[in-house]
Amino acid sequence: MxxxxxxxxxxxxxxxxxxxxxxxxYPTEQLPLPAKIVLPMNQHVGAPCEPCVKKGDHVYVGTMVGMAPSPMSMHIFSSVSGTVSTVGPILYNTGKGDTVVVVDSDGLQEPDPSIxxxxxxxxxxxxxxxxxxxxxxxxxxxxxxxxxxxxxxxxxxxxxxxxxxxxxxxxxxxxxxxxxxxxxxxxxxxxxxxxxxxxxxxxxxxxxxxxxxxxxxxxxxxxxxxxxxxxxxxxxxxxxxxxxxxxxxxxxxxxxxxxxxxxxxxxxxxxxxxxxxxxxGMPLVTKRLTVAGDAVRDPKNLEVPIGTPIQDVIEFCGLREEPHKVIIGGPMMGSAQMDVNYPVTRQNNGLLLFGAKASEKPNATACIRCGRCINSCPMGLSPLAIRDAYVKFDADRLDALMADLCIGCGTCSYVCPAKRPLTQSVTLAKNFLKTKRNRGKN
Ligand code: SF4
Ligand code: SF4
Structure with missing residues (x-):
């Protein structure tokens, strides 16, 4: 039944x-093979992987390049066949660092014979x-x-x-x-x-x-x-x-x-x-992305080798106008990117590009106490009260308001007529409460 x-x-x-x-x-299309892939060793919750290849090694599609160092981690595999050209730390212009394995594609896409x-x-x-x-x-x-x-x-x-x-x-x-x-x-x-x-x-x-x-x-x-x-x-x-x-x-x-x-x-x-x-037996080496937004010329669903630089995806779909905002993920919970050289990782499922008008940041005005943020929170929280307790660094009050339950969904910011950055405030409050609790344990 x-x-x-x-x-x-x-x-x-x-x-x-x-x-x-x-x-x-839109049926899924294949992205043409990128010239190189960049595989960050931190593409999951848990300990980052440790590179298990070195510069000059030949790898196949599905060859392990990052080994999980503990159970709470997950191995990483090459999505192209080719030659490892870099193993080591890189620094993005966001200030974020990572260890990466870079593989130059040989264009053959030979699967690993052991698979x-x-x-x-x-x-x-x-x-x-x-x-x-x-x-x-x-x-x-x-x-x-x-x-x-x-x-x-x-x-x-x-x-x-x-x-x-x-x-x-x-x-x-x-x-x-x-x-x-x-x-x-x-x-x-x-x-x-x-x-x-x-x-x-x-x-x-x-x-x-x-x-x-x-x-x-x-x-x-x-x-x-x-x-x-x-x-x-x-x-x-x-x-x-x-x-x-x-x-x-x-x-x-x-x-x-x-x-x-x-x-x-x-x-x-x-x-x-x-x-x-x-x-x-072929491990996860590709990911489907929805590429959309008003700055995209040809929106698509694309199957992308994991590690493909975002820039390659943008070039394939084309632009109507210069994007002012690039988001990895959805518009509610995704994160804005500052560097289009950053690669597609296995958790990514969307690449959204928005032009100047759609990217305009609204000016926040005074709260009018309408209560919409409270009524719409799916976790039954009071974002406004959490924000007030956070600016006073009142951990006891944040605990009583259950700030830790926030799932960062963005609904409160979305519904606020005063365009107050409530999600950001509640996220800061949640992190503050977590830090306080951890310090209390030590
Ligand atoms: S971001 Fe947090 S506080 Fe805001 S609506 Fe979602 S769960 Fe509630
Ligand atoms: S939705 Fe905005 S304006 Fe309304 S009570 Fe919440 S913070 Fe204030």
Missing amino acids: NLSRLKKLLSGGGVRVPHHKDTAN CPPEVHDRESFINAVSMSGIVGLGGAGFPTDIKIQPKNLSEIDTLLINGAECEPYLTTDNREFLEHPNSILDGIRACLDYLGIPRALICIEDNKPAAIDLMTRKTAEDERISVCVLESRYPQGAQNVLIYNATGRTVPRGARHTSVGVMMLNVTTVSSVGKYLKT
């Missing part, structure tokens, strides 16, 4: 945002296989997937939630994954259910993706363990705690992991990548 359900958002929180999903029907499908026959071999796949949370979180699928309370997990909400405006990469690789998604889901012993999976999709809903509903019609859960299009529907509440009715307690309520959550492209890896 297949269930399709429409759920309401957490206590009326969140906001309707313009979707701008103009690329939803073959992993032998998987039980839970341990499944987890071991995923730990060699290079797969991290591909919705943007970058959390190592092998760690995600082995929580301490695995036997208590009764639901695998597949996050296909893709609630950020402009982004359509997960939508394309549903339409182009439905069988890989189901392969990955079934592997998780079978090897991890989870009884059911819910594939969560916002109702602004009717083709994806229709396809996945048909594809899962014969599988009693897998259902499609249709959710209202309302930002930030894809945020972990919001999605868990709306799909299962369970509330994640403050400070707890989502596994504490019996749920394991994986992004749809993540689980699909697991399905592909089990079939081919």
